[in-house]
Amino acid sequence: MTSVQNHQQLLSGNKKLKNFSFLLIIACIIFASSCAPKRGVLRSPDYKGNVGSKDPNATDATGNKDPDKESAAESGKASANKKYIDRKISLVLPFQLHEISIGSLMDADVKRSSLALDFYQGFQLGLDELAGKGSNFYLNVLDSKDDDFQNATLAQSEDIKEASLIVGPVYPKEIKTFGTNLVNKEVLQINPLAASMPAEFNLPNLVSLTPPIRSHINAIASEVARQYMPGDIIILYNTSDADGKQFLNGMLSAIKQYKPAVEIYAVSSTTQMNEKLSATGSNLIVTGTTDKFQIKTLLGNLDLKVKEGYYSFKLFGHPLWSRYDFEVYPNFSDYAPTITSENHLKNWSAKAKTFKESYYTRFGVNPSDNSYKGYDAAIYFGGLIDKYGGRNLQDHLTTESFNGLYSSYKFKHNDAWGFSNDAVSIQVYTGNAFGLR
CATH class of the missing domain: 3.40.50.2300 (Response regulator)
Structure with missing residues (x-):
């Protein structure tokens, strides 16, 4: 069973016209850098910056830059700051914004990018939650464009070489191309959505979040x-x-x-x-x-x-x-x-209601399954980085299980094809729907 098979099946049913303005804002930011931020914009793709209160470019109450962080600001890259050497996350998703014509944004454009947007928004909310508790991360969001050449290029780029964790790409062909061309074979590459058997990729550093059949x-x-x-x-x-x-x-x-x-x-x-x-x-x-x-x-x-x-x-x-x-x-x-x-979401729980309300307040739409998955991935891997640092995360995956809002993680390891998630729930049909037993 592969839940990420083709683009037509990956649409979010709640995006429709509400997300036109959001996608247009993002497209403006990337292509023209001329649109002012509006409600619903968390970070634009191709964003590079820290998530957390300890901003390397932060100023004090007088508006002066913190002298301890000034050298990092002068360098033009937060990655120069050693505080973030083990906390750099690269999020590689198929926004495909290069196919969007800002002057004539179509429903097809929204649908094409909806999977990436949903996961990205959930992931960012997860990091924000950790940041609210004092954690800090340097997040680098990249557009894979669902293109082989783009994925091969990104895999060898400086942005990726410096990452302590890579989340993405999404589609099976992207995952294979990106992983094959990845220079640093020690960094974990997270397969966030595809349910393909891990053996199909044969990438020792791959972590597949969706349980295989x-x-x-x-x-x-x-x-x-x-x-x-x-x-x-x-x-x-x-x-x-x-x-x-x-x-x-x-x-x-x-x-x-x-x-x-x-x-x-x-x-x-x-x-x-x-x-x-x-x-x-x-x-x-x-x-x-x-x-x-x-x-x-x-x-x-x-x-x-x-x-x-x-x-x-x-x-x-x-x-x-x-x-x-x-x-x-x-x-x-x-x-x-x-x-x-793979889903054990309890819509009636206080935590699920809080997340849904926060998501709607931020974006003006309800979260999709991919939004929940992005959130859980951020909480789990952000928590691991916060606990152990960004190096040698693979040493902790099989011992650190996780019960998130939507997903659970229980990883098994294989030397040839990396880590696969073995956690699934049992659901029984009652009241005209399947639900947790």
């Missing part, structure tokens, strides 16, 4: 094994669609690793399924299909068997089911549908 498979296998009771049977319902094949690949062995003594069958049709059903225990149906026809066929069959009065079912599905509308199936919730998710 293997983590979801293992989590469902563990949950199925936990719910299995003597007399139950487990049925793996194989389908021909790519998601279904990928999700059930290795599922049988994964379940048996958690509970070896299970009765488990693999079928590829409802006819075969019906031949294996148990009338004495629960039937635990595991499928990875995301094909609407296959889902309709499966649910129709379960409804018919329930009407016979002999069978009970528990249904386990693909994480992408969270995007589907199952209200058209009135009996769907009867099967306690269970999926995994």
Whole structure:
């Protein structure tokens, strides 16, 4: 499963016309440097500067520069200040502002940049929160342009060479190009959104935040094994669609690793399924299909068997089911549908409400999933830098777990392809939606 596959699927539904002015302001800042700051502008992309109260260019109450920091100001680069030698974060995102015509800003321009803007805004709010507690960072925001040449150039630039942490790029092809051309192979490169298997990149310094499909498979296998009771049977319902094949690949062995003594069958049709059903225990149906026809066929069959009065079912599905509308199936919730998710956002919590209000106040729109992800990434990695400094962060990733507003991090390490996040949550369908168990 790859959540960053193409640009059409990465749009933020709440941006629309509200973000036209925000994007136009950013475009003006970058291309013309002639627009005055307005509400909604936190930092423009291509921004370089510190985040925190200890500004290297700060002045005292009389307006005079702090003499201890004057040499850094004279140099024209905050990176010259040794206070920030281990606190430099480079944020590399596909704003693609070079494609925007300021005089005729279109909806397509907003959509093209929405993913980068959402993540960037959430990330900046996270750093601001840490700065409010006394932390300091030097943030360098760069536009990857979703372009191979631009990514290769950035990877070898002085801005990147000096970074103690790199967050981005976003799209799989960008990640590979950037990482391959990166000069400093010791600095961590954070893959913030793509759910591709880390082995596809083969970059030892890569940190993938989105749990790969293997983590979801293992989590469902563990949950199925936990719910299995003597007399139950487990049925793996194989389908021909790519998601279904990928999700059930290795599922049988994964379940048996958690509970070896299970009765488990693999079928590829409802006819075969019906031949294996148990009338004495629960039937635990595991499928990875995301094909609407296959889902309709499966649910129709379960409804018919329930009407016979002999069978009970528990249904386990693909994480992408969270995007589907199952209200058209009135009996769907009867099967306690269970999926995994990288998201454990509790919208009703005080912290979630505070973040949403702060985000809306700053930008005039509600946060998207990518905004929450950006915020969590800033809190976690900013916290690591604050705690350990920006050097040798890799020594702490596998020992420092994290439960954020939206995401959790529990990293595993591989010498060939770096660090992958293994943290997913279990969600159950109740009240017409999937939610935390």
